[in-house]
Amino acid sequence: AREFAPLVGADADEAAAAANVAKADLSSEMVTEFPELQGVMGRYYAKSAGLSDAVANAAQEHYSPLGPSDTVPTAPVSVAVALADKIDTLTGFWAIDEKPTGSKDPFALRRAALGVIRLVLDSNAAFPFKRFFGENAFVSHMGHQRGDWDHLEWSGVAEFWSKDGATRLTVDLLSFFHDRLKVYLKDRDIRHDVIDACIAMPNSDDLTLLVKRATALSEFLKTDDGENLLQGFKRANNILSQAEDKDGVEYSYGAEEKFLNDPAEKALFKALQNNGAAITSAVEAEDFAAAMTQMAALRGPIDAFFETVKVNDDSAVIRRNRLNMLSEIRKTCLSVADLTRIEG
Numbered sequence: 409a410r411e412f413a414p415l416v417g418a419d420a421d422e423a424a425a426a427a428n429v430a431k432a433d434l435s436s437e438m439v440t441e442f443p444e445l446q447g448v449m450g451r452y453y454a455k456s457a458g459l460s461d462a463v464a465n466a467a468q469e470h471y472s473p474l475g476p477s478d479t480v481p482t483a484p485v486s487v488a489v490a491l492a493d494k495i496d497t498l499t500g501f502w503a504i505d506e507k508p509t510g511s512k513d514p515f516a517l518r519r520a521a522l523g524v525i526r527l528v529l530d531s532n533a534a535f536p537f538k539r540f541f542g543e544n545a546f547v548s549h550m551g552h553q554r555g556d557w558d559h560l561e562w563s564g565v566a567e568f569w570s571k572d573g574a575t576r577l578t579v580d581l582l583s584f585f586h587d588r589l590k591v592y593l594k595d596r597d598i599r600h601d602v603i604d605a606c607i608a609m610p611n612s613d614d615l616t617l618l619v620k621r622a623t624a625l626s627e628f629l630k631t632d633d634g635e636n637l638l639q640g641f642k643r644a645n646n647i648l649s650q651a652e653d654k655d656g657v658e659y660s661y662g663a664e665e666k667f668l669n670d671p672a673e674k675a676l677f678k679a680l681q682n683n684g685a686a687i688t689s690a691v692e693a694e695d696f697a698a699a700m701t702q703m704a705a706l707r708g709p710i711d712a713f714f715e716t717v718k719v720n721d722d723s724a725v726i727r728r729n730r731l732n733m734l735s736e737i738r739k740t741c742l743s744v745a746d747l748t749r750i751e752g
Contacts, residue, residue, distance in 0.1 A: 409492035411540070415533050416491070418484030419462070426466035426489045429454055433467065447471050462486075473523050480530045487531050494520040494527075495540060502581050521588040528615050537585065537613040541578040582613055589615060598626045601751045608746035617694060624696035625745050633704035640710035641747050644737040647719055651731050659731040660739070667729040672712045676733065679709040684740045691743055699744050710737060 409427035413420040433439050433450035450467030462485040469486035470493050472478055481487055497520050501507065508517050528535045586607055590600050606612065606622040628634040652658055668674045683702045690699035719734065721727045741747050 409488045412488045412491050412535075413484070415535055416484050416487045416531050418488040422460060422462050422485045423466075423488040423492075425459065426463040426470070426485050427492055429457075429459065429463065430467050430470050430489055430493070466490075473526055475519060476522065480526050482530070484531075487527055491524060491527055491535075494524045498524070498581060498584075499541060499577075502577050507584070517584075518588060521585055522592060525585065525589055525592055525615060529619060532616055534614055534616055536611070537582055537615070538578060541581055541613075585615070586612070589618070593619070593622065596623075598622050599751075601749055602626045602629065602745075605745040605747060605749040608749060620694065621696045621745060624700050627697075628700035628703065629750070631704070633707045634700070636711060637703060637707045637741070638747060638750060638752075640707065640714065641737060641741040643714060644710070644734040645748065648731060648734040648738060651720075659728070659735045661732050662736050663729050663733040667726060669726070670717050672709070672716045673730065673733060676709040676713045676737075679706055680733075680736045680740060684736070684743075687740060687743060696744070703741070703744060706737075706740070 409423040410420045412418075413423040430450060433453050434446055436449060436453070438449050439446045447468040447470070451464045454464035454467045455461075462483060465483055466486040466489045469481040469483065470489040472486075472490060473480045481490055497515075498517060501515060501517055506515065513519075586603070590603050593603060594600075602625055603618075603622050606618055606625060609621065612618050629638060648659060663673075663677055665674075665677060668677055683705050686702045687699050690696070690702060713733075717730065719727065719730045721730065
């Protein structure tokens with residue numbers, strides 16, 4: 409919770425204090441008698457102990473959201489502890505290889521993952537999951553000290569202690585989150601293949617960044633420019649891939665202006681230079697809407713290129729230059745999302 413605090417705008421000391429007392433009420437006779445009061449009593453006890461309102465509220469709110477229709481806490485300390493609680497649960501169950509299978513999910517791990525997704529997205533937090541799903545997260549569940557391992561008779565200990573084992577668990581758990589995210593975004597009319605195209609890009613463990621990219625791409629592909637640009641990209645990629653397979657070389661050096669002779673290819677060359685740089689800047693600034701606007705401007709030059717230009721020209725030099733032009737189309741489009749994963 410202390411580590412998560414700065415990512416969600418919470419005070420680290422208050423988040424740690426709240427995490428220390430968040431489960432204390434479970435041992436009280438009041439909660440034993442009335443389980444539905446867990447968290448509620450935690451808030452009362454924390455207030456009676458003289459703790460701050462933020463700490464007391466987190467004792468109650470950190471369980472939320474309990475389902476898709478439940479309210480997501482907004483108080484920063486509550487969000488930090490809620491994330492810590494749910495991620496601790498998920499990494500713990502992954503470390504002992506207890507994952508949901510089929511329709512069976514006895515420990516409500518899908519609900520916990522959805523809770524994390526909603527907490528992160530609602531707080532608009534830049535939350536790099538791999539940083540928290542690394543070796544330490546999994547090893548901490550297997551024993552607080554290295555010596556504890558000597559007393560465990562379990563064939564999986566050596567694997568989970570290793571960095572490779574933790575890396576595999578990290579990848580698998582992140583994949584689980586991505587699957588939950590697809591279900592969540594379906595209600596926002598964002599297709600699975602669009603999300604897959606964005607998951608393939610760098611930093612896809614940052615769900616806020618991933619959703620921004622997927623939302624912008626989804627809206628873009630619903631437009632005429634988006635649909636036509638996708639077809640232009642696929643055409644360029646297919647021609648280029650076939651030529652590379654046939655020639656046994658990779659055309660990735662970019663076209664040279666001195667070998668351009670058709671007005672359409674000259675126009676495309678300029679558009680790729682200008683808009684390509686703008687797309688790169690927009691992606692680096694995480695302004696995916698602006699990146700899609702710049703992509704839309706490429707639709708016309710690409711359409712005109714394919715209408716008037718013969719890529720496989722009789723001249724080997726011109727052919728090679730035009731194939732390198734196609735590689736620029738591919739490179740520019742793939743800088744926004746992996747469009748090869750888009751269906752249709």
